[in-house]
Amino acid sequence: MKETENREQAILRAAEREFTTRGFDGAKTTSIAEAAGVTHALLHYYFRTKEKLYERVLDDIISRLEASIVEAFSVSGAPFTSRLEEGLRRHFLFLLDHPDLPRFLIHEIGARSERIALVRARMGRLVGRVFASLQADMERQAARGEIARVSLADLLLDAVSLNAFVFLSYPVIAQLLAPGVEPRAFFLARLEENLTVIRKRLIPDPPCETASPSCSSLWLP
């Protein structure tokens, strides 16, 4: 075998780029082959059909995402809040390395319902692991009154929403909210904001015997 690994790998890389930026329907096997520098017949030789190539790419992507998130929350022994912050930080930095990934996943699970089963199954395992890993620590800290009582599901969804949406909306909001700012600087600033939001979400609800403004009923009409 000459450098078959390279050819196959080249096709996979090109396919991932094409699929993630254009979606399944927008991606053309001819474009992928061209981008990989091979004839499109070779693409079919290696991956049979567009569908199979897509599945392979999707599988690879989810595996990497899964590994990255599990690893992100694996810092053990530290208090819940530290582990959470560290996990969110790594999650965000992972997205910074794969900025098109959220858009791709979101689109494909919505547009192509056949995929949902696969994605959901693997996400299920992933969420299960993260939950199991954090739940006990969270309860412990909540029991001590150090953090507010929140459902872990809500809290994590809050965090993922904040982290992912910056990348989803970037093309529209960047010039709008921060014209002229370096992309990386913009994203890192958002990371800090996101962490602040989550931290504050966990501030215990004060007993409200003080006249503190946060206890006033500003929010109640």
Next chain:
Amino acid sequence: MKETENREQAILRAAEREFTTRGFDGAKTTSIAEAAGVTHALLHYYFRTKEKLYERVLDDIISRLEASIVEAFSVSGAPFTSRLEEGLRRHFLFLLDHPDLPRFLIHEIGARSERIALVRARMGRLVGRVFASLQADMERQAARGEIARVSLADLLLDAVSLNAFVFLSYPVIAQLLAPGVEPRAFFLARLEENLTVIRKRLIPDPPCETASPSCSSLWLP
């Protein structure tokens, strides 16, 4: 003209459904025509090309979104926090009526860069109006120390992230986080969580002379 309004409208409705659920590339003019109950030649008679039909649909959608958001924040005279809460509530309910809209916009602005200019221009006007409408009120309340000092851009992006992402991720997370819960109940619960997050984000940073847990350095390693 027999009921031409109805035919044209039927095509537009079918096109919006098809485009928003499948994206530009996934949508087929034949499917749209079929769904609208007309021949596909008629579709071309009214809208010339798929591209033009798409532009029309996109334009309509953005107009409705724009109108809804401007209206959502138009409650004048109330304190900033009330206006914000009311705006976010209405924004969320609008999305509840158009659950595929965030996915559609996010995908299209990412996948088809030609569209960005149009979307960005209109979003620019929209954000400008909302900003102008809220900024002064926000400063006033911050000056009184009733709310934390945050950039309005960050705060609104936080809120939109939280509101939109539930809909984006719904197909995957629903069964995972809340199995068996009615969709509407699930979404409304999320709305409350989102409002809580934003409220807490605005809690003024305490002076930290008390031993309150929120002042401890739990978050600093």
Next chain:
DNA sequence: GAAATGTTTAACAAGATTGTCAAACCAAAG
């Protein structure tokens, strides 16, 4: 070096998809 096995290509086939067109249709105006 010849056979066997795996890789690569050019050419082709089948089908889908967008878009056009001339003719049929229909409603209203003269």
Next chain:
DNA sequence: CTTTGGTTTGACAATCTTGTTAAACATTTC
């Protein structure tokens, strides 16, 4: 009734896209 104008259709053309195939090519093995 006939003309006129916009509507609607069936049939067609052009192109794009996926997928196949037979043959050329390379590499290993005996």
